[in-house]
Amino acid sequence: MKKIGLHEIRKEFFDFFREKEHLVAPSFSLVPQNDKSLLLIGAGMAPLKKYFTGEQTPPNKRMATCQKCIRTGDIDNVGKTDRHATFFEMLGNFSFGDYFKKEATAWAWEFLTERMEIDKEDLWVTIYLEDDEAFEIWNKEVGVPSERIVRLGKEDNFWELEVGPSGPCSEIYVDRGEKHGCGSPNCKPGCECDRFIEVWNLVFTQFDKDENGVYHPLPNPNIDTGMGLERITCVMEETKTIFDTEAVKEIRRKVEEIAKVIYGNDPKKDISIRVITDHSRAMTFLVSDGVLPSNEGRGYVLRRLIRRAARHGKLLGIEEAFLSQVVDVVINSWQIEYSELKTREDQIKKIIKAEEDKFQETIHQGISILEEYINEMKLSNETILSGEKAFKLYDTYGFPLDLTKEILEEKNLKVDEEEFNINMEEQRNRARKARDEGDSGWSTGSDQDIFKGLDTIFRGYEKTNIVAEITGLFSNNQKVKELNAEEEGIIILNESPFYGESGGQVGDTGIIESPDFKAIVLDTKHSKGDHLIHIVRIVDGVAKVGDRVIADVDDNRRNSIRRNHSATHLLHRALKDILGEHVNQAGSVVMPNRLRFDFTHFEAVTPEELKKIEEIVNSKILEALEVVTIETSLKNAQEMGVVGLFEDKYKDEVRVLKMGEYSRELCGGTHVLNTGNIGLFKILSESSIASGVRRIEAITGEGVYEYMNHMEENIEQLSNILKTNKSNLLEKVKTLAEEIKEKEREIESLKSKMASSIADEILSSKVIIEGVSLITYKVDNLDMNSLRNLGDEIRNRLGSGVVVLASVKEDKLSFVGMVTKDIVEKGIHAGNIIKEVAMRTGGGGGGRPDMAQAGGKDITKADEALSVVPDLIKKQIK
Template identity: 60%
Template sequence: MNNYSLHKIREEYLNFFKEKNHLVRESFSLVPKNDKSLLLINAGMAPLKPYFIGTLEPPNKRMSTCQKCVRTGDIENVGKTDRHGTFFEMLGNFSFGDYFKTEAIDWAWEFMTEVLKISKDKLWVSVYLDDDDAYKIWNEKIGVSKDRIVRLGKEDNFWEMEVGPCGPCSEIYIDRGEKYSCGDEDCKPGCECDRYVEVWNLVFSQYDKDEKGNYNPLPNPNIDTGMGLERITAVLNDANNIFEIEPIITIINEVEKTANVKYGEDKKTDVSIRVITDHIRAMTFLVCDGVIPSNEGRGYVLRRVIRRASRHGKLLGIKGNFLNRLVDSVIDNWKEFYNELDDMKGQIKKIIKIEEEKFEETIDQGIEILKSYINEMKSNNETTLKGEKAFKLYDTYGFPLDLTKEILEDEDLKVDEEQFNKEMESQRNRARSARSSDGIEAWDANKSLDLDVGIKTEFEGYDKLSSQSKVLAIIKESQSIEKLSENEEGYIILDNTPFYGESGGQIGDKGTIENKYFTGSVYDTKRNNDRFLHLVKVNSGEIRVGDQVNALVDKSIRSDIARNHSATHLLHKALKEVIGEHVNQAGSLVTEDRLRFDFTHFEALTKEQVNEIEKVVNKQIFDSLQVEVLETSIDEAKQMGATALFDEKYGEKVRLVKIGDYSMELCGGTHINNVSQIGMFKIIGESGIASGVRRIEAVTGRKLYNMINEMENEINSIATILKTNKDNFIEKAKSTINEVKTLEKEIDMLKSKLANSKIDDLLKEVYKVDGINIITKKIDGMDIDGLRQLGDKLKDKTDNIVVVLGTEKDNKVNFIATATQDAVKEGIHCGNIIREVAKTTGGGGGGRPNMAQAGGKDPAKIQEALNKVKELVKEQLNK
């Protein structure tokens, strides 16, 4: 056998199929495009599914790839076994209605025996038990003897996922020799031992499995093959496992150096080394493909991988953050084939470092608490951690459940997951209840209404702002009624409307509905499936079901909303340009006053980035890009490269909003005709709203114009106060601040002199309690800073002293207490003294044994409060 390295096998494989007229394509992203059935790409054929089922035309009927894949279903076994990994590369050759079983089998045999030089005597094959065609090809055409062809059942030799292309398959096995055998005389492919290793799966895709489990024949049978790159490399090099091959072994070497341990000397240590080695590849490629750590979806997969690796680093004794440094080893060894790794290096390391730092803040505390739970369980002979405790770790300390489970498993313990889930649901219910009590969840326009199914609204608002309409229904307090009278409010459903119903982040239109017997103001418009509900307050007359009305949208408000909506599209594109392609929309709000855009990103934007985003958006506005709205199919829109929220439900026809050659998004909202109508764009806020999600708020058009006017008025007012003009007010403000600082220094000096002048008089008032010197005094007109200075000076003048001072200034009560170290050693605690003193005046406070301060509310009781000090000191000394 040729003991090729991993990179060499990849190169040989792709070149081989290129010579067989296959289009060799670079790996697709780990993030599925337009496929809701997958969280992450987990097989070589997954990105090609549309070509297999015929929804998209393939660029070539023959293709070959080396596809990046991530699977986390067996993540707990990673590092413990020789074969499990979260990240791997899958070699594959594919036919979309071109060649079928004969060519697929023939070329697979040719590659194995002539390119990799694997002895034919070492090769075995399996076929699906009913697949006589494949059996004949292997036996009669290729020449594999019957005793080396094994028929296996559906579990082993029928490839399928939950839905999608599937069919019988044939697998190629390599016999690794008797030293890996279980010893059974009947040992052959299908046995659980490590002698026969399956390296290549040839799937003959003849069916498309639907969601009901039906196997529908494909119009043209396809070929889908998969060979794990790491596994075939390990077999060719006779390595013990997928971790001990080039270049993966170089990562192990880096982990050894970082942890100062030796691989191969301790089984438990080896598990941690392999976990880190596997996970560092997974996290590097995931971040490179735009995944951001979060608490759900693929972001949670990444977070879990990073945190597992970080924890295993701690088990190896690694102090502090280390994962971002190991990223270099991955990039250096894979960048030749995946050059995007090098391009994204800085960002990859930054995201991983930030996530590891976040975990660092919680893991130590969480582990200590979990250890205490474990000790308690063992002392009580318990084997299951209560779900409430696991939930407290999660909810209070950010400690993930899977990490709790993993640590417990190391101790042969488990967690009550059912109770944990109940606690989680209770928390959700409390949150929902809180929202409801706050009035946030009022009547929901999206809930089912008891109306005739024929009551629907036709929306005409893209092209016009007024319409002649008929009242189909009236809703008040969730009930269908016949009329609304003067000063009453309710929802009116029309047969057609120019009013846009709230959806896609854009608020509903406002305006009026009227006829000669009635006038009503529309305060909001919502959607209920195919119905538009207009929230109307009747100003005069009454409106009845069946009435004909004029529906008039407020043009100025609609225009302001449209400006902000088009600006949102420009902002989305600008964020991708300035911050990176990993940015994706996570929510939005478009009103007449402002726009709000939530997006995936791992850290706060810098001032420079915010300025650059503004600059990019305004450039498009000043370039007067035309806004074009097209109606097309969802598949055509995707082929054109449109940005969309592909988790959203889209109909057969979609609206594609195209802004020049700059932006192209699927959108059902209303827009302006040319972005120059936006006027100008200004970001007024940038903040974080969740882990991995940031928010930008911005204004445009008239709102921005009004804001500029308000700012100018404020500047003029400030200039007037500073007795200067607006052109000079900044310099005047600076000089005024400097003057204030000079005066504050003079005041501090006067305070110090004032304190010094009182020291001698106060020292004459010292009295003793059980050997402790005490001074208590009310000082009029002094602030808390002056009081502290005076207390410190008194303390410096006398040994073994407690000083408690009170003051009233500007109708505010303040106390300080200070004590020398020798007094503290005797049992004095200023924090406890000041707390009780302040209570007398209706206040509170506390502090350290040698220094504390407090506030109060009743100046008349200052002296009464100070009189308590003597008894408080006595109590402390007696203790």
């Protein structure tokens, strides 16, 4: 058997299947792409699912991958056992209607026996008990003796879903020897002991199972195989666990080094070492694939892994943040296959450290309080912590429930999760109430009662002009029968085309009128009770309850809002395309003249990325994609793979906005009928508004046209001022910039000459300190370069001694220090002098023994700072 490590095995696997005409594809992201049924990728075939179902055409009928995988179902057991892990890599070769059992079994055997050089006598196989075809292939063609072929039932050797592709499996086992066994003479694969270890599972997908449980043969059966890279590494390196394999052991050793402990000496500490070792790989790859710590979904998985590892660091006695040091080892080792780890190294470490630091702030206090609770429980012989106390730990101290449960379980205690969930729901209700009370609405008090029964049917998706009836009038929070000319108030209609402000989209304006009055609609909002209210000013006549009116939305304004709102959806998808799937909407405002879009991202978007994002949005506009809305249930929308923004605000029935096949999102706003109606899209700015949240401001349609006209006018004016035509403007500006630089150099040269002219005056200020000639002098209006040149001249003319000069230019204070060689030998150090001088003004700097410079802050203390130089010389001189 070859002595070969994890990274080498991966390479051997790729090389082998390239020879077998497989397309070797890089690992897919841990974040499922276009598959909302999965939180994270947990199997090698998961990213290829649509190739197996026929929904998509594979790039090649034969493929091989080494897929990154995360499984968190047994996260609580990670560390407690030798075999559980959250992160692993799955080697796999796949056939989409090409080769089948004969080739799959032959190649698996060839790889293990010839490439890995595993003794054939140590290999066993299992097959599905009814799969005689597989038996014949293994026995007659591959040459495995019948006594080493074990038939197992459906539970072990048949892969299937409730409906869809399915088929028998065949697994390859390595016999590790009697020393690992149970001693039974009938010991073989399927036994619960540790003698036989399964390394490769070959799935023969040959049936299509229907809703009645009937298996129909597939015309083009598929092959799906999986071999755990860590598991085969254990076999090749002859180690008991993955934590003893060389690649993983390198991470383990780093943990031991930081914690100053030795693995294998203390079972409890070994648990913590294994947890950190495993979780470090998982967190590194999750962040690399764009997952950010959060309180939900895959972001919560990452947060839990980081915090669990950090907590086990505390159990090992590590007080400071340390995970980024362990992550270093992961990146440096695994970059051999995943080069993106090195590319994203700074971001990976920054995100993990930020989360670890955040946890450090709460963990000490949380653990201290939990220990008090545990002591109280022991005194009263209780075994279940109240949900109220667990919630207080979570709500007040940021202590996660999972961590509370884990610490309690270590002491054979539990938590009342049902009571915890009740407290959580009560908090959510309080938050909703507080949010509702803070919502923008016409009434400052509760409007549930005053608008009761005055519901409005919204017709604004289809029309912007309808005939309706006034069902309610209000003035100064009071219900009234009429509104008179020059009065402001609220009109409620039985039906309305006016969109009320919500979802970031501003409310409509327009006109409501009848033969008896005319009202300008200043704004349209939703009351706290979700009634549609039109805030109006009566400009003529008297409006009365029961009046039949024409409700007419300002079409031009509405169309501008539509363009901007539809553009936010294209922008959201483009941000995900360029920056990664971790990008999510964090808020938006859609106005007639511009749009604002806030999104989650941990660093500034580069100019190159912004350019790509803008290009994508404009390309989708030019494609003139059809924009349609579908009313459906929230559940159906989720099954369609729709992106939901702020899902908790949506009701059971939702509107799905679909822009061609490019974007599918939940949205209740008003939109264009075709992306071509947006016209053009232009990003104006990108900035940070909070930690991990960025903001883009942009314009569309007429706004872009006006922007271009404005820029054109500016260019025209610049051309006139610079007396050149527009096509030569850039070259003219470059020429002027060079001329300005040259003039500045001339000015500085003249200043230096002027300063040199006062050299005699400066030299005349010389004093003798402990036998050393010293000159300290403040010169006006010199920059650092000119001050340094002057210092050189004074030092040269002085011959022997110390020169310290200061200058203030444009509120900027500079210091320069010069010491001749003979004085340096007496112990005088220019860098130390200048550092001390600058500190007196709140600045800093330093340098060599013979020359140093520094910047100051408080220009009023320049003279005071220079006055300390004599004392500094006295202290330094030998």
